[in-house]
Amino acid sequence: MVKTVPVTELAILVIVVLVALAFDFTNGFHDTANAMAPSVATGALKPKAAVALSASLNLVGAFLSIEVARTVGSGIVDLTGVDGESLMLIVLCGLTGAIIWNVLTWLFGLPSSSSHALFGGLIGATIAALGITGVLWGGVAQKILIPALLAPVIAGLVAFTGTWLVHRATRRISERSERKDFRWGQIGAASLMSLAHGTNDAQKTMGVIFLALVAHGTLDPEADMPLWVRVVCAVAIAAGTYMGGWRVIRTLGKGIVDISPRQGMSADFSSASIILTSSHLGLPLSTTHVASGSVIGSGMARTDAKVRWSVARRMLVAWLITLPAAGAVGAACFLLAGLFGHLWGSIVVTAILIAACAAMWLRSRASHVGHHNVADEWEQPKKERKREIDRELSAVASGIAPVSRPRKRKKRKDRGGDR
Amino acid sequence: MGFDLGALGVAIVSVLTVGLLLGAGIPLVYALGIRSIESERPGSTAVGRALLALCVVLALAGIVVIVFGKQLFGI
Numbered sequence: 463m464v465k466t467v468p469v470t471e472l473a474i475l476v477i478v479v480l481v482a483l484a485f486d487f488t489n490g491f492h493d494t495a496n497a498m499a500p501s502v503a504t505g506a507l508k509p510k511a512a513v514a515l516s517a518s519l520n521l522v523g524a525f526l527s528i529e530v531a532r533t534v535g536s537g538i539v540d541l542t543g544v545d546g547e548s549l550m551l552i553v554l555c556g557l558t559g560a561i562i563w564n565v566l567t568w569l570f571g572l573p574s575s576s577s578h579a580l581f582g583g584l585i586g587a588t589i590a591a592l593g594i595t596g597v598l599w600g601g602v603a604q605k606i607l608i609p610a611l612l613a614p615v616i617a618g619l620v621a622f623t624g625t626w627l628v629h630r631a632t633r634r635i636s637e638r639s640e641r642k643d644f645r646w647g648q649i650g651a652a653s654l655m656s657l658a659h660g661t662n663d664a665q666k667t668m669g670v671i672f673l674a675l676v677a678h679g680t681l682d683p684e685a686d687m688p689l690w691v692r693v694v695c696a697v698a699i700a701a702g703t704y705m706g707g708w709r710v711i712r713t714l715g716k717g718i719v720d721i722s723p724r725q726g727m728s729a730d731f732s733s734a735s736i737i738l739t740s741s742h743l744g745l746p747l748s749t750t751h752v753a754s755g756s757v758i759g760s761g762m763a764r765t766d767a768k769v770r771w772s773v774a775r776r777m778l779v780a781w782l783i784t785l786p787a788a789g790a791v792g793a794a795c796f797l798l799a800g801l802f803g804h805l806w807g808s809i810v811v812t813a814i815l816i817a818a819c820a821a822m823w824l825r826s827r828a829s830h831v832g833h834h835n836v837a838d839e840w841e842q843p844k845k846e847r848k849r850e851i852d853r854e855l856s857a858v859a860s861g862i863a864p865v866s867r868p869r870k871r872k873k874r875k876d877r878g879g880d881r
Numbered sequence: 882m883g884f885d886l887g888a889l890g891v892a893i894v895s896v897l898t899v900g901l902l903l904g905a906g907i908p909l910v911y912a913l914g915i916r917s918i919e920s921e922r923p924g925s926t927a928v929g930r931a932l933l934a935l936c937v938v939l940a941l942a943g944i945v946v947i948v949f950g951k952q953l954f955g956i
Contacts, residue, residue: 526948604889616897624905631912635919643915647908647936654940661948728908735904738947739896747896 470805471678474550477808478674481557481815483698486667488564489576490520490702493663495710496573496733496753497655500726502836503715506648509706509833515649516656517704523660524696527741528668528687537601538581539588547804549677552587553670554808555799558815559583559792563784565822571709571717571831572780575748577666579788581606586789590796605745610781613747614755617736621759624728629763632724644723651730656703658737659749664699665741668692708831714754715836717773719761728763729756751781903943911936 497519498512507515541549560579567574581602588596632640671691675681681688715721721729733749733756740747754777761769795814799807914932917925946954 604885608889612893616893616900620897620900620904623901624908627905627909628912631909632916635916639915639919643918644911647911647915650937650940651908654944657944724908724912727911728905731908732900732904735902735907735943736896736900738943739899740892742947742950743892743895745892745896 471547471550473805474547474554474808475674475678475680477812478550478554478557479671481554481561481812482667482670482674483694484815485557485561485564485576485580485670486664486695486698487702487705488561488568489663489667490517490699491705491707492564492568492573492576492702492710493659493749494703494706495714496749497652497659497730499711499715499753500721500729500757501648501652502711503721504645504648504723504726506645506723506726507652509708509711509836512652513704513706513833515653516659517700519653519656520660520664520703521696521700523657523662524664524668524699525660525692526657527661528665528692537598538605539584540592540596540598541588544592544677546677546679548591550674551799551804551808552584552591552796553674553677555587555590555795555811556580556584556788556792557670558795558811559586559788559790561815562791562818563788565819567780567784568707568709569822569826570780571713572777573710573714573750573754574777574780574784575610575750576663577748577750578606578610578781578784580666580670582785582788583792585785586792586794587796589789590793606785609745609747610751613736613751614758617732617752617755618759618762620736621729621732621756622763624732625725625760625763628724628728640723644727647727648723648730651727651734654734655730655737655753658734658741660696660699661741662737662747662749664695667698668695671695706833708833708836709826712831712836712838713773713777714757716838717770718754718757718777719764719769721757721761722764725760725764729753729760732756732759899943899947903939907936907939907943910939 494513494516498507498516501507502509502512539552541552544552557580560576560583563574563579563582564576585597585602668687668691672681672687675688675691676683719725733753736752736756737747737749740752754774758769758774795811798814799811801807802810910932914929914936917929917932920929
């Protein structure tokens with residue numbers, strides 16, 4: 463009996479580390495858009511080249527700083543006095559809530575914050591385990607809520623200023639020069655943004671794995687971050703980035719505003735500078751909030767482009783419910799795991815996670831967005847659909863086509879078009 | 882954990898200041914460089930290229946200060 467306890471703890475630790483790496487993968491996958499959406503949208507980079515460049519720089523960025531890793535979890539939940547297995551289970555359930563929310567928002571193409579999903583999941587699981595007093599609400603306000611409100615505003619302000627200045631300085635520039643010369647500026651800015659993303663987001667998973675290792679007793683709380691943790695986290699986020707969350711790239715690059723090369727460059731420089739500074743200060747800012755704020759701010763600085771506020775509103779709703787939604791999943795997972803005991807509870811929660819992600823992935827195949835159609839015009843399909851419906855209605859109304867057969871006729875026409 | 886409004890305020894002001902200096906400054910310098918290269922005045926191409934090189938230096942300096950600032954300069 464005595465011998466089985468460490469084996470159980472080790473098994474839970476292995477599960478937690480694997481699920482944490484899965485979270486890191488979804489984080490990269492979900493956040494490719496933050497760095498590369500403007501470049502893909504303007505055609506500065508081909509979609510595949512964009513994700514490859516972003517993945518490489520995320521990998522490098524993950525090794526540059528560990529300031530954020532030191533702050534993850536600390537000051538948000540009070541886990542003192544919790545035994546190792548329970549702590550690892552709290553972390554596992556928090557990660558499960560975060561992954562499910564990340565994949566769900568990816569399915570809807572919504573750029574929501576992976577960091578908030580992670581914190582939400584951890585808070586939910588902690589409330590389920592320790593009650594409401596287990597959460598340090600002052601820390602939640604200081605580290606999550608206020609930065610969440612301010613990050614998009616600051617990013618929007620900086621991007622607005624940058625875009626306005628750039629447009630003023632290059633009012634009389636030729637269109638050819640804008641396309642050609644600003645392309646390189648945009649690629650540089652997007653590369654900087656990818657590097658910044660690596661310095662900030664890979665750290666969050668490193669912090670979570672560190673927490674699990676401390677809970678297991680493998681590491682001392684004051685120990686340095688082990689190299690293997692840094693390497694596996696860097697590889698996981700880079701692999702996720704390379705997969706490319708095309709749905710989110712499409713929304714951020716094409717949905718919110720039609721991005722010009724000058725605007726894309728300003729938005730990316732704004733995001734990169736803010737994220738690098740926040741990484742330096744150890745502020746776990748949401749890169750998604752920063753990138754989205756920059757895109758909106760740069761769109762507002764242009765008089766010839768309109769921001770699609772309906773898309774921005776959907777995104778805002780997703781931001782508002784990220785924390786409670788991931789928290790609810792995290793709490794539900796912890797309560798469910800409690801029915802089976804620590805080890806079997808961990809296995810059941812992981813099985814639910816795999817099943818939920820597989821179901822969402824299969825659902826995504828119904829309306830596939832990939833590198834081949836990520837840069838298609840946002841409003842074109844809607845206009846085309848409307849035109850087709852108008853044509854069918856007028857054909858029916860004038861008696862040319864029978865009422866019951868318009869769909870069949872449309873199908874034949876589509877096939878012809880495909881050929 | 883208490884709510885440290887002072888520390889949060891300092892962090893926000895730092896992020897905003899660096900954001901405006903680098904995040905809005907580098908694109909402006911780049912834009913001025915492109916405008917100079919496009920202009921047909923004598924010497925403008927050299928000025929333009931110098932401005933583009935300055936952008937690269939500023940971006941690299943930003944990374945070095947932000948990432949290695951503590952080790953190198955104690956900031």
